[in-house]
Amino acid sequence: MKNKKTLALLVASAAFALPALAQSSSKAELPAVQRAVHVCASCHGDEGRSKDKLAPSLAGQMREYTIRQLKDFRSQARSETDIQAYMWGISALLTDEQIEGLADYYAAQKPAAPKSRNPKLEAAGKELFFKGVPDKGVRDCASCHGDQAEGAAGFPRLAGLHPDYVYRQLRAFRTPLRPHGVLMKNETQALTETQLRELAAYVGSR
Numbered sequence: 201m202k203n204k205k206t207l208a209l210l211v212a213s214a215a216f217a218l219p220a221l222a223q224s225s226s227k228a229e230l231p232a233v234q235r236a237v238h239v240c241a242s243c244h245g246d247e248g249r250s251k252d253k254l255a256p257s258l259a260g261q262m263r264e265y266t267i268r269q270l271k272d273f274r275s276q277a278r279s280e281t282d283i284q285a286y287m288w289g290i291s292a293l294l295t296d297e298q299i300e301g302l303a304d305y306y307a308a309q310k311p312a313a314p315k316s317r318n319p320k321l322e323a324a325g326k327e328l329f330f331k332g333v334p335d336k337g338v339r340d341c342a343s344c345h346g347d348q349a350e351g352a353a354g355f356p357r358l359a360g361l362h363p364d365y366v367y368r369q370l371r372a373f374r375t376p377l378r379p380h381g382v383l384m385k386n387e388t389q390a391l392t393e394t395q396l397r398e399l400a401a402y403v404g405s406r
């Protein structure tokens with residue numbers, strides 16, 4: 201029979217072992233995933249911190265969201281011009297396991313430090329991000345994307361995405377090109393061009 205002290209020790213060591221277990225169930229270290237990461241880095245940057253405004257940062261992105269996007273590229277459901285040009289070909293080569301591994305890998309990378317580009321635009325965007333536009337039925341963005349725009353499960357991280365990329369997505373949600381963006385359609389339909397720019401500036405600065 202174990203005494204109380206050993207039991208307490210066992211409980212404590214189990215708690216320490218848990219993060220390690222979670223780590224080892226990640227598919228990020230699979231050789232086929234690491235080879236792919238190398239290719240992705242040529243556009244999305246080292247560890248998914250993009251220095252190129254064309255390719256969005258992937259570091260810190262929600263696992264579930266990345267999996268859905270890669271599958272949407274592979275099935276050609278997400279079909280903006282640049283996605284067709286850059287992501288359809290490469291995603292066609294990925295297995296489900298690689299997709300999960302890539303999503304594990306990017307979810308675990310540290311996002312780049314926040315960067316302000318246009319404080320005035322960002323301040324207006326912040327207001328919209330937290331309040332929405334109630335009289336037009338636009339909900340606040342924070343309720344789905346998080347108070348730090350850090351994302352949650354299927355709701356993507358927006359913090360640190362380049363404002364030009366974010367703006368293009370907000371426009372794309374008004375079209376049939378991102379069919380899984382249905383939750384975003386109401387939000388973007390009622391917003392003006394200026395408001396889209398302000399929101400893009402704000403989340404990009406986080």
Ligand code: HEC
Nearest residue numbers: 236239240243254255256266269280282283286287290302
């Ligand atoms: C030749 C350049 C290039 C390569 C290589 C590349 N990508 Fe991309 N990727 C892009 C561009 C450009 C976009 C954004 C297109 C747009 O603006 O619509 C994109 C978009 C994405 C998105 C959508 C991000 C979001 O926030 O919705 C994901 C996820 C993604 N790529 C993952 C990957 C992964 C994983 C790899 C490696 C297997 C990879 N990409 C390789 C250029 C590239």
Ligand code: HEC
Nearest residue numbers: 339340341344354355356366369378380381383384387399
């Ligand atoms: C009801 C929940 C909800 C609300 C409110 C919401 N979003 Fe989203 N948003 C989503 C979901 C879900 C997606 C992912 C869609 C997909 O899978 O293509 C998304 C995707 C996005 C993307 C694309 C990200 C990328 O990496 O390509 C942007 C940008 C975005 N939202 C901005 C906003 C802004 C700005 C607001 C506030 C005006 C907002 N969202 C409000 C649920 C929401």
